[in-house]
Structure formats: C-alpha cells, structure tokens
Amino acid sequence: MTKDLLYRLIWLSRPLMQAAEAAVDRGLAGTGLTVRTRAVLEILHDFGDATVPEIAHRLEINRQYVQTMVNETLASELTVRRANPRHRASPLIGLTATGRETIAAVLAAERKLVGDLAQSFDDAEVATALDVVQRLTEALRPLGRERPA
Amino acid sequence: MTKDLLYRLIWLSRPLMQAAEAAVDRGLAGTGLTVRTRAVLEILHDFGDATVPEIAHRLEINRQYVQTMVNETLASELTVRRANPRHRASPLIGLTATGRETIAAVLAAERKLVGDLAQSFDDAEVATALDVVQRLTEALRPLGRERPA
DNA sequence: TCATATTGACAAGTTACATGTCACTATGAC
DNA sequence: GTCATAGTGACATGTAACTTGTCAATATGA
Numbered sequence: 001m002t003k004d005l006l007y008r009l010i011w012l013s014r015p016l017m018q019a020a021e022a023a024v025d026r027g028l029a030g031t032g033l034t035v036r037t038r039a040v041l042e043i044l045h046d047f048g049d050a051t052v053p054e055i056a057h058r059l060e061i062n063r064q065y066v067q068t069m070v071n072e073t074l075a076s077e078l079t080v081r082r083a084n085p086r087h088r089a090s091p092l093i094g095l096t097a098t099g100r101e102t103i104a105a106v107l108a109a110e111r112k113l114v115g116d117l118a119q120s121f122d123d124a125e126v127a128t129a130l131d132v133v134q135r136l137t138e139a140l141r142p143l144g145r146e147r148p149a
Numbered sequence: 150m151t152k153d154l155l156y157r158l159i160w161l162s163r164p165l166m167q168a169a170e171a172a173v174d175r176g177l178a179g180t181g182l183t184v185r186t187r188a189v190l191e192i193l194h195d196f197g198d199a200t201v202p203e204i205a206h207r208l209e210i211n212r213q214y215v216q217t218m219v220n221e222t223l224a225s226e227l228t229v230r231r232a233n234p235r236h237r238a239s240p241l242i243g244l245t246a247t248g249r250e251t252i253a254a255v256l257a258a259e260r261k262l263v264g265d266l267a268q269s270f271d272d273a274e275v276a277t278a279l280d281v282v283q284r285l286t287e288a289l290r291p292l293g294r295e296r297p298a
Numbered sequence: 299t300c301a302t303a304t305t306g307a308c309a310a311g312t313t314a315c316a317t318g319t320c321a322c323t324a325t326g327a328c
Numbered sequence: 329g330t331c332a333t334a335g336t337g338a339c340a341t342g343t344a345a346c347t348t349g350t351c352a353a354t355a356t357g358a
Contacts, residue, residue, distance in 0.1 A: 002267040003260065005275045009282060010263070013166035016286045020159045022293025036314075053336070060164075065315060067337065089323045090336050111152065114159070117288050118151040121281060126154045128274050129281035133158060137165045139266050144171025185345070202305070214346060216306065238354045239305050 009136065027109055031102055032076060040069050041078060041095065041103035049082060049092040078102060158285065176258055180251055181225060189218050190227060190244065190252040198231060198243040227251060 025035055033041070043058050044050060052070050056063040070093055073079040078099030081091035095103065118126075174184055182190070192207050193199060201219050205212040219242055222228040227248030230240035244252065267275075 002270055002272045002275050003264045005272070005279050006267050006270060007260065007263050009275065009279045010165075010169045012279070012282050012286060013162050013169055016159075016282055016289070017162035017166045019286050019289035019293055020162055023289050026293055034313095051336085061314090062316065063336080064317080064338090071338095087324070087335080111156065113292065114156050115152045117285070118155050120284065120288065121151055121155060123151045123154070125277050125281050126151050126158065129278040130154050130158045130161070132270060132274050132278035133161050133165055133282070135269065136266070137161060137168050139269065140165070140168035140172050143262065144168055144175055183344085200305085210345090211347065212305080213307090213348080220307095236304080236355070 006136070009132075010140070023113070024110065027106060027113070031106060033078075033102065033106065036069050037073055037078075038103070038106060040066065040073055041099060042107065044079065044093065044095050045100070045103045045107065049094040051084060051087065051090045051092055053090070055093065073099065155285070158281070159289070172262070173259065176255060176262070180255060182227075182251065182255065185218050186222055186227075187252070187255060189215065189222055190248060191256065193228065193242065193244050194249070194252045194256065198241040200233060200236065200239045200241055202239070204242070222248065 021035055024038065028034065028038060039059055040055055043055050047058070050058075052067050053063045055070065056066040059066060070079065074081065074093075077096055079093050080096050082094050084090055084092045170184055173187070177183065177187060188208055189204055192204050196207070199207075201216050202212045204219065205215040208215060219228065223230065223242075226245055228242050229245050231243050233239055233241045
C-alpha cells in the first residue's frame with residue numbers, strides 16, 4: 001500500500017538529513033567553517049552579494065540568527081561589507097577572495113563525493129525520487145502551519 | 150545529470166524533515182505529548198515493553214536523554230514501570246491504558262492524514278523514492294563517521 | 299568472589315535555533 | 329518637507345533537543 005511506503009519515506013527524512021549533514025560537516029574539517037556558515041557562503045557563492053535579510057529569506061531562518069552567522073564570517077574575513085546603494089543602513093555582504101576560494105573548494109569536494117555516489121543510481125529513479133520528495137514536502141508544509149490550508 | 154538531481158535530493162531532506170515534524174507536532178496539540186515523548190510511546194506501542202536502554206537503541210539516541218523522556222511519560226502516567234525478570238535494577242517500561250489510547254489515537258490520526266496524501270502518489274513512484282532514499286542514506290552514513298569506510 | 303559492565307539519577311554543556319526590544323534609518327503617502 | 333510605518337543591526341534572553349561526564353547501586357560472568 002502506498003500509504004505505508006509513504007509513511008516510511010516520511011520518517012526516513014530525519015536519518016537522511018542527519019547522514020547528509022554529518023557528511024557535510026566532515027568535509028568541513030580544517031576549513032574553519034560550520035554547516036551553518038557554509039550555508040551562508042553558499043548563498044553568496046550562488047546568488048552574489050546579498051543583505052542579511054535576503055540571506056535569511058533564502059535560508060528560511062530568521063534574520064537575527066543569520067546576522068550572527070554573517071558576523072562570524074566577517075570576523076574570519078571570509079566576507080566583507082559593501083555599500084548598498086539601495087539601503088544605507090543595510091550593507092551588502094560579499095565574499096572575499098579567501099571566502100570565495102574556501103566555499104568553492106568545499107562545494108567542489110562535495111560535488112565530487114556526490115558524483116561517486118551517483119554511479120550507484122540511475123537518472124530515472126533519482127528523478128522520480130526527487131519529484132516525489134518535492135511534492136511530499138509541499139503537501140506536508142501546510143499541515144504544520146497554525147491554520148492548515 | 151544524476152549528480153545534480155542527487156545533490157538536490159540530499160538538500161531536500163531538511164525541508165522534508167522540518168515539514169514532517171511540524172505536521173506531527175501539530176497533530177500532538179492537546180495530547181500533552183511532544184515529538185520526542187511521542188517517539189517513546191510509539192516504540193512501546195510497536196514493540197511492547199522495553200527498558201530505557203532498549204528504547205534508546207531503537208531511537209538511536211543516548212540512554213540518558215531517553216531516561217528523561219521516559220520519566221516525563223511516567224510522571225504523566227502514560228507509562229508504568231514493570232518488574233524486569235532479566236534485570237532487577239532496570240525495569241521494563243510499559244504503556245498504561247491511557248498511554249495506549251493516547252498513542253493509538255495519535256498514530257491513527259497520522260495514518261489518516263498520510264492516507265489522504267497517498268492519493269496524490271502512485272505505488273511505483275513512492276516505492277522507487279523509498280528505495281533511492283534508503284540507499285542514499287546508507288551510502289552517506291559512512292561518510293559522516295570519523296574514519297569513512 | 300571479584301573484575302567488569304549495566305543502569306538510573308543527576309549535573310553541565312552544546313547547538314541551532316526563535317523571540318523580543320531598541321535605536322537608527324528608509325520609504326512612501328500626503 | 330513631514331510624518332507614520334516598515335526595515336535593519338545589535339543585543340539580550342529563552343528554548344528544544346540533544347551530548348557528555350560522573351556516581352553509586354546493581355548485575356553478570358569467568
């Protein structure tokens with residue numbers, strides 16, 4: 001029955017996430033990054049300079065916490081503040097040369113590992129899995145809200 | 150490319166888990182349970198009486214934390230201590246009538262919701278997704294360990 | 299019987315967040 | 329321009345879900 005399979009799939013999300021984040025964390029050893037500062041740098045790497053609230057929106061966590069993560073990356077000179085023409089009080093955060101090299105190296109290493117894993121899977125099944133998981137996530141989301149829609 | 154799809158699938162595990170746990174949490178409103186005490190009761194419901202270390206092993210978290218969760222369920226009389234013939238100092242934890250009714254109601258409600266969701270999916274795609282996610286989790290697990298195997 | 303392991307209880311520490319407040323700064327309607 | 333309203337950085341505090349360490353009581357097995 002689909003119901004039971006779906007139930008098992010839902011509860012597999014936690015082990016998958018834990019395994020994934022542990023693997024990422026291990027890949028971060030020696031870089032001085034944490035899983036969360038890695039996430040900030042990845043946003044800047046993928047989308048270019050952004051303000052703290054913009055990064056927070058992308059990461060779907062609140063701006064106050066992102067602020068502390070960004071402050072850490074500023075302190076370790078992985079990022080810098082740049083003048084924001086659109087808002088004088090809210091500078092754009094951008095990668096420094098070091099920051100760019102660091103995150104690029106991390107992402108490249110991760111992609112290499114995933115490339116190795118990918119050999120055990122074929123395109124069609126992964127595409128199906130991705131589609132199912134995406135639809136499932138969207139279907140579950142409203143159920144967690146105050147007033148489920 | 151399979152690699153990119155796989156990468157996206159890996160990073161979807163967190164949103165899926167968050168959506169799933171938020172939905173579970175919402176279903177717990179009014180029962181006095183938390184996501185974690187629910188997990189303890191579910192183990193007892195599915196596998197029968199168990200000691201604290203046994204529950205911890207099933208949940209893959211440490212016994213000290215499980216002990217505090219179990220103590221909460223004992224305090225709210227959802228569970229009771231029963232003599233353990235195999236170990237005098239480590240009682241078996243079992244559901245009370247109230248505990249059994251509570252967890253049965255919660256699980257039934259969850260299964261009903263999943264049943265509704267299941268109508269948007271077909272058996273084959275969910276089976277494929279489950280298989281991919283299981284294999285992916287097992288493949289990622291060793292990468293997070295000290296000495297990746 | 300005696301070394302070793304298991305268990306419950308308790309204390310602390312940690313991580314990854316959320317929430318609330320303040321002062322400052324923009325922005326847009328007028 | 330002016331003024332209500334919203335966005336922002338900084339800071340403080342709170343919280344859930346853990347981990348780690350320790351101790352004394354108790355088992356277990358050679």
